[in-house]
Amino acid sequence: MQENAIEIDDLAKTYAATRKSAAKEALKGVSLDIPKGSIFGLLGPNGAGKSTLINILAGLVVKSAGQVRIWGFDQDVNPRQSRAAIGVMPQELNLDPFFTPRGALEVQAGLYGLPRRQRRTDEILRMIGLEDKAEAYARNLSGGMRRRLLLGKALVHAPQVLVLDEPTAGVDIELRGMLWDNVRALNAQGMTIILTTHYLEEAEAMCAEIAIIDEGSLIARDRTANLVARMDAKTLLVRAEAPIATVPALPTGVEAELRADGRLAIGYRRGVTPTEAILDALRKAGITISDLSTEEPDLEDVFVSLTSKRTVPAA
Ligand SMILES: Nc1ncnc2c1ncn2[C@@H]1O[C@H](COP(=O)(O)OP(=O)(O)O)[C@@H](O)[C@H]1O
Ligand SMILES: [Mg+2]
Structure with missing residues (x-):
């Protein structure tokens, strides 16, 4: 059995120029392996290319060059399997305002082709603490509730790898605590977790290993303790x-x-x-x-x- 949840080779992304902006080289050849079972931190300043990398993993952004394998499946050769192995909680709150939490989870399950008996909608609603809001329209949910719903959506197809893109940026302490409890519990059950965060104490506390990217390039990758000891x-x-x-x-x-x-x-x-x-x-x-x-x-x-x-x- 191979050990890596994710293998990225020489990944590059250039966003095409538009009438308003020049072409942007967001990733300049990043190679990175992320071991199975870890809570892995992806850090970098604003605009470093973190979300671009994550969105390529999720199949939301098309890469310009390079290779991505998720759970051993090459994204280009086995797109369906590689996508089934990963769930992403995006940085943007991209929820349809006319869906209820239950509806949103059911639609997501449908997108992944999950038959009814494999759906865990109630279990997920309970986990993200939205049981009593299951039938409320998303537009009536607080920001924190919407974020929890995004986490729930990422979990619908029981992926082996969960990616969280700045899940706690601007959220209150209570929600942050809840998110980290969930993340730790999921990791304890064997799920590989990748997260980006602006809160470095949080990364230090949560992540055994960290990669730092800056201006589209990987500039460090080590165990968190080694990175700190380097200083x-x-x-x-x-x-x-x-x-x-x-x-x-x-x-x-x-x-x-x-x-x-x-x-x-x-x-x-x-x-x-x-x-x-x-x-x-x-x-x-x-x-x-x-x-x-x-x-x-x-x-x-x-x-x-x-x-x-x-x-x-x-x-
Ligand atoms: N859809 C897009 N079109 C053009 N440029 C983009 C797009 N998305 C991101 N960028 C640019 O790519 C760079 C990396 O962005 P991003 O991956 O969002 O960084 P991070 O998540 O680390 O803040 C930034 O300069 C950003 O402006
Ligand atoms: Mg980002």
């Missing part, structure tokens, strides 16, 4: 017995600043400067440490260092 930047926070008036002399390459709370924040690279050398310099400057703590890098730092962009523009 050897560290910050020491020092509080002294006597208030620190000026920044003392420190080894070259080390940067320090006094914070408003009186602590001295010292940034350095563990691979370059041993912590001991910094403590020595502090002692030489006559500083007696009363409290010491450290700040470790997180995924946001990795992201910024690789893409020189923030996921969310600074306020």
Whole structure:
């Protein structure tokens, strides 16, 4: 049995020029394998090409070049099987306002050719918490309910791979919690999950492995822990017995600043400067440490260092 849920080789997409805009090369030859059973994070700044990639997997966007295999089925050779293996919760709320949740799930099941006895409409309504809204028109559902319905639609044909495109962008904490509970439960049952998110703490918490794309190219792919460990930047926070008036002399390459709370924040690279050398310099400057703590890098730092962009523009 092969191990990968998804195999992508040299995938490229150029959106054709229109009267209003020039042609856009959204994916520039991306190769990526996603193992079965994982919760895999696909990260990248706005416009990086994440949704384009996901929509190609879903069969919603036609690729320009490259190969995609889903659950071992080549998209071009076995389009029906490859599509049956994947369910996508899209980023856009693209629901027909005149369908009820039950109707929308039934229509989706029909699209996949599921016979009635294989349909799990009630089970899915229960899972997404829309049992009591089953007969309400979609236009009367809140934004959060519509998102849950999109998740339900992605699950109708019991796909082996579930893809969520920014499922929690702009949703409240309660819904976010519900979505992640569902995702974890589905993954525990063996479903492979791929998600894009702008919330890097969320990616760090949910995803064992992560790929980062930027401007249509893959720039990193590793276990989340390795990505974070790659950053050897560290910050020491020092509080002294006597208030620190000026920044003392420190080894070259080390940067320090006094914070408003009186602590001295010292940034350095563990691979370059041993912590001991910094403590020595502090002692030489006559500083007696009363409290010491450290700040470790997180995924946001990795992201910024690789893409020189923030996921969310600074306020
Ligand atoms: N249908 C489309 N037609 C033309 N350009 C598009 C279309 N969809 C996306 N793009 C462009 O392709 C690039 C990648 O977009 P997208 O895949 O949505 O990125 P992401 O999901 O990472 O924010 C962007 O520059 C975007 O403007
Ligand atoms: Mg997107």
